[in-house]
Amino acid sequence: FCQTLMNSLFPPELRFAVTKHLNRLSQLFSSYCYFDITEIDGVNTNELYDAVQLYLTSSAVTSNRLSLTRATNSSSTTFALSNNDSIVDTFDSATVLWEHVVAQRQTQTFAWRPMPDEKRGFTLRVEKKDKRFILGSYLDHIMETANEIRRKNQDRLLYTNSRGGGGMDSRGLPWESVPFKHPSTFETLAMDPAKKRRIMEDLKDFAECESFYRKTGRAWKRGHLLYGPPGTGKSSMIAAMANYLGYDIYDLELAEVRSNSELRKLLMKTSSKSIIVIEDIDCSIELKNRSSKKKQSYYEPEMMLTGSGLGGDEGNGNTITLSGLLNFTDGLWSCCGSERIFVFTTNHIEKLDPALLRSGRMDMHIYMSYCTFASVKILLKNYLGYEEGDLSDDVLKELERVVDKAEITPADVSECLIKNRRDKERAVRELLEDMKRRVEKNEKNGKLRGLNGSLTVADDAEEQEKRALDSPYGEEEEIEDSICKNSED
Ligand SMILES: Nc1ncnc2c1ncn2[C@@H]1O[C@H](COP(=O)(O)OP(=O)(O)OP(=O)(O)O)[C@@H](O)[C@H]1O
Ligand SMILES: [Mg+2]
Known part of the structure; x- marks a missing residue:
């Protein structure tokens, strides 16, 4: 009524004022x-x-009308407040009202850059007493x-430094x-369920315990160190971790460093x-002085790690030292970002330098084993749809009788199972x-x-070396206790 009254009483210019x-x-x-x-x-x-x-969109449940969008090539749908609609939100004790205001933009004769046809904005209505609080924390x-x-919503990214030679891309970044889009998840990963659960809990604790890390300095x-024979799921485990936590992966090719x-x-x-992943750490690097029995500090610069494709001669610039690698994971520089997981994988834990295995260096040693009865059941479910x-x-x-001995x-x-997936019975039989x-x-x-004496002796020596390295971490399953557990109590 007021509007109509004003329209009839005042000319447009005056009406505005x-x-x-x-x-x-x-x-x-x-x-x-x-x-x-x-x-x-x-x-x-x-x-x-x-x-x-x-x-x-995170408090979208309180609105009755939402607009849905899905960007080209994106794998997720986002929903947002529709045009000229409003939504109430509460934060601590304050209640606010959001309104999405959309108006037609006046056509411009000249613009430095093309503007959208619509002028969009949000109006936030706040009680005056909450103003300070809302402008800060909210x-x-x-x-x-x-x-x-x-x-x-974003797809995960996989980064690599394999461009080589310290090359940079057009934006000066060393990673490409x-x-x-690796589909591996903890659900599809075939391993002992209890072990899997512990790893998942540890990861969750890690991601949620920022205050614990801050409090403890x-x-x-x-x-994490993943070890085990080829084909036991080390790479699949890394993908499952990334998918579970929603983290990006940096696949570090040591031979290129x-x-x-650098x-x-x-x-x-x-x-x-x-x-941050270094796969097959025993293959991509080689300890130059490992064969010499001389006792050495692990931080001595002459202990070189040589990239497989590189010369490895000291002085040609193509070498990184073990201390450099340890500093990478442990030193001051490793803290220039936060919330990061370093994962090393190897097929031969016995070939690794004890400096890398020493307790405190890697928080978890995870043994990826040959198939057990429990993991075969997971695979039968994944590939053939067989339930218990x-x-x-x-x-x-x-x-159950043969699986462990079959290795x-x-x-x-x-x-x-893939080969025979169309004929389930045949798959199980084969x-x-x-x-x-x-x-x-x-x-x-x-x-x-x-029967063969000499072979047994040689094998025994190898076994002993392996056990000596393994011993601080238990026999085969070396998942150490999560440091984060119960920390927030
Ligand atoms: N534990 C597992 N659960 C489910 N699938 C697995 C598992 N282990 C291996 N696979 C299957 O075998 C393939 C090879 O596994 P993966 O590459 O993860 O093994 P790996 O341990 O990293 O081997 P390598 O030591 O040769 O790198 C995967 O694509 C996956 O399909
Ligand atoms: Mg692998």
């Missing part, structure tokens, strides 16, 4: 204050607008939540990235919330036959070893 003054007057007596967050601020895109847009909370959502990072300082530069250019009760007791018993890797079991053949072969080899 009167409305403006009336608004000012009402604001003076109102218990609310308003903030406008426009999409484009001058010529710059307003980061806060995007953040609010995303943030409101807006920070919005930015943080939005970053978190953005990270979750591709979208990471520890850098917020974690080191020429010096300690290694440090690479580290400085990694982001937080990432897994779908297989006959006889088959299950037979599987078959999850990769070999997967291969057999798997059992394969396992039995392996048991026979292993038993025969075992006998041969017993």
Whole structure:
């Protein structure tokens, strides 16, 4: 009514001025204050607008109407507040009202850059008494939540330094990235369920325990060593970790790194919330002085690690030292980011230098074993859809009897099941036959070893060396206690 009255009483120019003054007057007596967050601020895109847009999706349940969008090539749908709609949000004790205001932009004859046809913005209505609190904590909370959502919606990235020679890309970054879409998850990973659960709990504790690390003065990072025969799922485990935590992966090719300082530069250019991986650490590096029995400090510079494809001569610049590598994971530089997990993998833990294995260096030693009965059941479920009760007791018993002695890797079991996945019974039959053949072969080899004296002695020496290295961490399953457990109590 007021609007109609004003329209009839005043000419347009005057109407505008009167409305403006009336608004000012009402604001003076109102218990609310308003903030406008426009999409484009001058010529710059307003980061806060995007953040609010995303943030409101997290409390979207309170709105009845939302708009859905899915960007090209993206694997997730985002929903946002519809045009000219409003939503109530509460933060601590404060209640605020968000309104999405969309207006048609006047056509411009000239612009430095093309502007969208619509002028979009959010209006935030806040009670005056909450103003200070909202402008501080609430807006920070919005930015943080939005970053978190953005990270979750984004596809993971896999970075590599394999360009070689310390090369940089067009933006001066030493890492190249591709979208990471490895489908491995902890659910599909075949391993002992209890062990799997402990690893998952440890990772979750790690990701959620920032305050614990701060309180105890520890850098917020974690080191994992994955070891075991080829095809037991070490790389799959890394992918599962990344998918579980939503972290990016930096796959560090040590052979491409020429010096300690280059290694440090690479580290400085990694982001937080990432897994830094050095695969097959025993193959990509070689301890030059390892064969000499002379006692040495691990920080002596002449202990060189030489990249496999490099000359390895001291002085040609193509060497990194063990101390450089240890500094990479443990030193002051390793703390230039936070929330990072270092993962080393190896097929031969016995070949690694004790300095890398020493307790405190790697927080967890995870043995990826040959298939056990529990892991075969996971693979049968993954590949053939067999549940616990779908297989006959006889088959299950037979599987349980032979699986450990067969020493078959999850990769070999997967291969057999994929090959015959159209005929499930045949798949199980062939798997059992394969396992039995392996048991026979292993038993025969075992006998041969017993008959041949010299071979046994040599093997014993090797076994002893392995045990000496393994001993501080237990026999075969070396998952150490999570340091983070119960820390927040
Ligand atoms: N524990 C497992 N659970 C499920 N699948 C597995 C497992 N181990 C191996 N596989 C299957 O075998 C393939 C090879 O496994 P993966 O590359 O993870 O082994 P790895 O231990 O990293 O081997 P390598 O030492 O040769 O690098 C995977 O693509 C996966 O399909
Ligand atoms: Mg691997």
